[in-house]
Structures are given as structure tokens and as C-alpha cells.
Amino acid sequence: MINETPRVRFAPSPTGYLHVGGLRTALYNYLYAKKTGGTFLLRIEDTDRKRFVPGAVENLIAALKWCGIDYDEGPGKEGDCGPYLQSERLDIYKKYALELVDSGKAYYCFCTSERLAELRKEQDAKGLQPGYDKHCTSLSKEETAGKLADGAPYVIRLNVPKGEKVSFNDSIRGDVEFGSDTIDDQVLLKGDGYPTYHLANVVDDHLMRITNVIRGEEWLPSTPKHILLYNFFGWEIPQFAHLPLLLNPDRSKLSKRQGDVAVEDYRGKGYLKEALVNFVALLGWTAGDDKEFYYLNELVDAFALERVNKSGAVFDLQKLNWLNAEHLRKKSSIELAAMLRDELAKQGIDASHYSDEYLAAVIDAMRERVSFIHEVPENAKYFFEAPKTYDEATVKKRWTAESADFLSKYADEVEKIGANEKEQYEKALHDCADRLGIKVAQIIHPLRLAVSGVGGGPGVYDILQLIGKEESVKRMRNCITILK
């Protein structure tokens, strides 16, 4: 075990967006670092030039930042281990690859992709496991030097020994063992001079003094290659922890094909960062108690790597939605009012003449009834505009032959009210019902319909107070003429 304060990293390849699975990996690394007083770094693994996406790194960093996950070292936050973009460290990888060649732990390979394809076909036909046949290890030093001098294209491959056991301990899975015969002579340095993941990852984890490698389970099968590399270099092996996968509803690895996978997708759909982070933290980890509502700082206190599960977890939108509603209810009205203002603009509703106080009051009336901010204008547009239509089912259920008359009488009463207070509206309604000798419900339901156009929502008196006396009366009269 490495005896210093923990140093962990999130090492994504910049694909253009932050995958929610990546978010969870980043989060667990972050939580582990914060919990143990360690350091969390961000390293960008951009070693595949074919997959270069402009702006991807910036997007990734922005997404992490939005989630509240700050790194101690990384792009833009140089520590003493930079640069943190692998594409800027090419000479380092080459140096180490060559070192391995010198010690016989790696070798130059000049095989063409055609020969490799042919080899693969043969192995396939014979039912053998695919893998490089060490063909180029038979080259003499002179032959190799000659080819290199001729400028022949080459790669550098790992020289995997035969008949050995490669084992390591995983914090989540315990001891894992692989036979070296099942490990391919992995390419370490590609034809274009870039390293593959395996080389770059091991070299950087060592150089950056990483103590705990916390990454997705998809890396478990290639870990023995990494172990071999650490051993060949004579480096200390970090403690591994392979996280269970995030799954689609059909239990395959969470993919774009079956729904949203990018943090920005969820952000765009109106999910709160607090809810997303909370939800993703619970996919594969629990403190062991019944607590399910967490803020990031609480997760730091509660987190324990030993309590991470072994099996994959389906990304269940229904539970995410519930958590979003929970977090929505805990946020301040002021904060939500600002979000509501943005949302109104997005939905093309002019809210410039509404005060922050008014929007906050609308939030307070609606917050227990929605899971997302965008549902406020969607479900309660009547706080901003008079209803243009009346919900058919509600009209059928609540509007009777006498409704127009009752409502008209109530409108008369409302006009006489002095203060715009919900108690006043309520008192007026009870008085009106008493005088007419009817139940309050006979006015309330048509009233709600008149004022909101729909059958559900906050208490009617709250609605009346919010939209005000004049507007309320106007809506009542208007409804009467339309539905009469």
C-alpha cells in the first residue's frame, strides 16, 4: 500500500459530453478524496486522434463544474504533475515505451493491418482466441534497426510472458486473478506516435502519484495488462476499485441508443444538479441506513468505498424524477423564482412585468405540485395569462346550468372586497353561498374553472389573491359569457 494521502483521478476521454456513468465515477473519486483528505485530479485521456471532438474538454469541465465537482489539479489548475492533457505528454510515453523495449519487456512490431486481419481470420477459423502471435519478436536487433532506419511504420507492443498468473486486489471485488496466456500483446505505442490507453494510463497514474484507481468495471479485464506494466517498470501498484456499470432498462451497459446519457441532456430537461448528483450517488452505493436524500457535502461525510455494490444498477428515471421533486421542495423560493423567470422566457411567456416576489409566491403555491420548474408554466399558465379555453372534462363535471348565475353573484361580492387577501375571498364566498342557500362547492368549482381554466391546482383563494381582485372578476365575467 502506498503510504501517503490518497490521490485519485477522474480520467475521461473527451467524447463531447459527460456521460452520467462518468459523472458517477467522477463523483465517487471526488467523494473518496474529500472524505480522506486526499487530492482529486482531472486528467484528459485524449490519445485517440480519430475521435477528436472540438470543444469536448471544455464541455466536460463545464459539466463537472455544474454538478459541483471541483478538481484540485487538472487542466487550468496546474499542480506539479502537469500537463493534464495526455496529448501534451507524448514524449513522456514514448520515452517509457522505449525503456520497455530496451529491457525486453516490449518490442517493435512492423506487421501491417492486412497481416493482422489475416491472422485474426485464421485464428477465428481454428476456433483459437484472437491475439497477436509475437511474429515480430523473431526479428533480430539488426533487422529491427534496419527497418527503423528505412522509416518503416511500426508500433510498440507489450511482451506478455507466457504461463504466468497475474493477480491483484480490488477494493470492491476482492482478489482477482488472470492467466497471462489470455492477455494479448497489447499495442503500447501506436503508429502515429500516440500511446494507447494502457500505456498512457499506467505511466500517468504513476507519475501523478495516484494511490487509488477508481474506475468503471469495463476496465477490469484490462487491469492485468496494467499490472504487468507496473511490474515491468518496477513501480508500486495502486489500489484498484472497479465500479459496477450503469445499465439500460434491459440491463445492457447504459447507452445513448436507449435514452439520455449526457449530463447536459438532464440539465436541459430541467433536472436539478442536486437531484442528479444525489441519484447517481445512490446507484451502487448506500450508507446502509434508510437515508436517500443527500446534498453533496453530506455525501462526502457518508461515503465509503467499501460499501459500493458489486452488481450493475439500472438507471431508473422514475426515482430520479422523485428525487428532483424532493430537491425542488427544499430549495428557496427566491432561487426557484429566478429559475422560473428563465423558464417563462424559454416558453415564450412575457413575465417582464412580474416582480420576483410574485414569481416566488407562484413557486410557493406550486412547488408541492410539480417535479420540475418547467411544469409550473405548463400546468399553471393562468398565473401569467387569463385562460383562453376551459378544460372540457372539468366543464362537463363542474359547470351546471346554475353556475353562471352563482358565479355572477360571487363576482358582485368580490367587487366590494376592500383588501386583496385570501381570507376576504373566502369569507365572501361563504356569505354568498349562505345567502343563496347552496353549498360552497357549487361556487368553488365553477370559480376555479373560470379563473384557471382547469380543474386542479393550488387553493382557489390563493389563486385569487395572487392574480388580484380586478383580474379575478374579469375572468369570472368572461367565463360566464363564454360558457353561458
Add this chain to the structure above:
RNA sequence: GGCGCGCUCGUCUAGUGGCUUAGGACGCUGCCCUCUCAAGGCAGAGAUCACGGGUUCGAAUCCCGUGCGCGCUACCA
């Protein structure tokens, strides 16, 4: 195919040999509350703990085998 990992309600999970008639949460159903819709409260349906063998007085929990699922098997990460 090979290698590896996994397997408790539909989903996320608690459970580390007796406290378990397997607990909680989401979702679902019903009731209560109520001017409506929510929220909240209460209740309910929902898991032969993948299956089969062991070990043990006793197993969801330990061991072995089988099955199923998933991941990896690239000059992608």
C-alpha cells in the same frame, strides 16, 4: 468461442450464520385529509433471496457445481 464479473420485490437497495413471517425507497393500488390537483398520513399487492447440491443444530448469508445476465476480447477509451 475465450477470459472476467455479477445474480435479494418491476427498479434502487438493507442484510456479512440465529434479531427475518426477508426491512426500506421509487413506482403501482386503496383509504384518510380536502374546494380541486398535489403533498402528507395509513394500508395493501409485489422477492419460493437464480437453481441444485453440500457444511451446520440452524444459510439470503460459508463451500462446490449449474444456469442466466453483463462486460472485455482494437494501432477506442
